[in-house]
Amino acid sequence: MARTPSDEHSYNELSVMAEKAIETLPARTRAVFQLIRLEGMSYREVAQHLDISEKAVEKEMMKALRMLRDMLKDYLTVLLFLKIFLH
Numbered sequence: 001m002a003r004t005p006s007d008e009h010s011y012n013e014l015s016v017m018a019e020k021a022i023e024t025l026p027a028r029t030r031a032v033f034q035l036i037r038l039e040g041m042s043y044r045e046v047a048q049h050l051d052i053s054e055k056a057v058e059k060e061m062m063k064a065l066r067m068l069r070d071m072l073k074d075y076l077t078v079l080l081f082l083k084i085f086l087h
Contacts, residue, residue, distance in 0.1 A: 014075055021071040025064055032057055033064035 022030060031050065035041045036057075043061070047054045069076070 017075060018068075018072060021068055024071070025067060028052075029060045029064045029067070032060040033068075036061060 022033065025033060028050070032046055035046045035049065036043070041049065043054050043057045046057045
């Protein structure tokens, strides 16, 4: 399926919204999320990097995902569609 200009605009708009939502996370929660999801680090690597336990990393990641899901709940269906069909 080819991207249309409308699809591209929607994707860009949703990307900006997701970035803004990530920026609103508490500092440690945001750091854990970014290191795992954007940098590709393991929970163990993040724990060592931030000098916290792996259990703390797990809790922060769960917190981040819950908060982001709540903040972006109105857009999750659109994000899923764009992720599946346009990439």
